Amino acid sequence: MDRKQSGGEDVSPAQAVLLGALAPGVNGPTWNTLKVAFLLLGLCLAAMLGLAFSSSDSVLVLHVAFLVLITGTLFLLLSRFLAQTGLVSVEQQMQEMGLAPKHDGERSKKSN
Template sequence: MEGRPSKEISSAEAVFVGALSSGVNAPTWFVLKITFLLLAFCFTAMLALAFSSKNFVIVGHVLLLVTIGTVLFVLLNRFLAEVGLVPVEQQMQEMGIHKTEATDRDKRK
């Protein structure tokens, strides 16, 4: 991972770096959106099962989970709209993994 150009950073490495450093990079946000999409799919299935069982206590609990998930997604979206995304290269530099100056000097030699 050390010393590679930014074009060679895989999505998995970018998500891993995004999880360990400050800020959110684009691949990490993409994985979070997919996770929320799958969570919404699961909650829809749970809601359908709860309605079919005619147990309205379970329906209330699933609706509470849907509300919590929706509020969390909206708040994350608004926060990232305010703050913005961080480039993966900047996160790697902050962690000391990726040193662009060293690779530039090596290329000149």
């Protein structure tokens, strides 16, 4: 069974997220990590909003509601932007940063 490995198949998800933070574009693992971070931020803000309502402090409720609005707007804008531009593959990011391993065909061309 002849199996070709591209440069990104042996990259761990943590390395892909780090690569996505440093290289141009957004790869799939980085976007998934951002979605999880926004989900956890939303849960924390929902808990804060519940506590603000229980304290009956209108200034605190408005403040936390504004934070929820900012978070939701940021997530929607990021989602719309990535829907228009698309995701970049990890292999492409590795090539742009010069981290991709050289293929055997490229080596033989350079040596001739």
